[in-house]
Amino acid sequence: MTRAIFSDAPYPIRADLDQATRKAWEFIGRPGNWWTGAERAAFVAEVRSARDCRLCADRRDALSPYAIQGEHEVASDLPAVAIDATHRLTTDAARLSERAVREWNAAGLTDEAYVEIVSIVSTVMGIDAFCDALEIPLLPLPEVRAGKPTRYRPAEAVDDGAWVPMIPNNGEGGNEADLYDRLPASRRFVPNVIRAMSLVPDAVRNLLDLLFPFYLVGHNPKSGYSLDRRQTELVAGRVSALNECFY
Template sequence: MFDFAQSPVPVREDLKNTYQRIWNHFAEPGPVLDAAQRSTLLASVRAGAVATTNVIPPALGRLASTLYTDPAAVSESTVRNAAEETGDAAAAETVGLVALLSAVDGAHRALGVDLVALPEPLPGPATGNIATGLKRRRTHLPMPPDAIPGAIDLVPEVAAVYRDSFGPQYMTEQDMALSDFERSPGLNRAQIELVSSRTSLINECFY
């Protein structure tokens, strides 16, 4: 599925495998949204629309659409409105799903290759697997006292896929502690940070 046959440059196998794991996750029921709801939500943001069906609450659709098309416009009220309408866990799941989709689609667009069709949703109800004991720490959603990798730990199964994607796309949490980290073959730490900082600046993603 993720063969990148049209890519003008080689794509590492670990990235292909990561994207496939993300797609497998999209096909499964989530903590709050079942697989059909997930599919509807992700298809709508790709189409540049706000999901307003009777299975996707409007505030959740607006959050997803804004995250995908204009992430710099996401405000505390965007997230809080979705959380108040659907619950913190639904908002966190949506943030995680759209973040993962944006990463995969963004890589495809950067390479000038066609987007991969979303997977067919699997049957079954939402899992209800939601973490407890988390709280807002001057953040829009409840989370542990961690940095970015812990942002969606409220929904553990989404968070696991999100965390797993860090290594291939950037660095693992362990690699981040190494100032002399270097991919072989690939970029060294300074080059990785230059690319990531430039990408963040262009997308107005500040931390």
């Protein structure tokens, strides 16, 4: 029997949350489309390093992140441009701009590799925040699987006015036509917050694997929750305000 990933927690944690977290952590440790499993695990270390990075703190406090120059406090040998993107996404995502993405492009970070970083950073931040909120230890780095990146780029991705290409939301996804089928919304409209990582389709699948157990999807919560809908909305609204997440 597989040991629960949160087995050391001092109180019970729902099985679906445990299973989704385990699946996401294993997903990070596997080779992706553009980064190896070892590199993907290194991004986990960089997300955590960014928390205590002095350059990131100074930039976050400055009127503009471009006003402060320096070097990041790093935890890996990842390329400098990938580390910068990871730290910016982790500590100051609210002020991220297309200018930053284009500068990373110019420094050698492709749109596809950038989107895969976004996927890893968002996954780690969500799971680490869950651990912090429950006052349980952060998970160890993911177990690394050997292998090479697939270099798969969906031919159906198009320029749809975003910073990076995305797969259309109208069912014209070709090989990825079923990518959005798990969403309750009509396929005629898939929110950009879901489509944003579709340049790396498995990043969207990972997002949805976490979304359903961790997020309130649809109009009513599932039965068996300790909080009712009003209590859930109150907590979610407060957390969103504290995190400056106004989507």
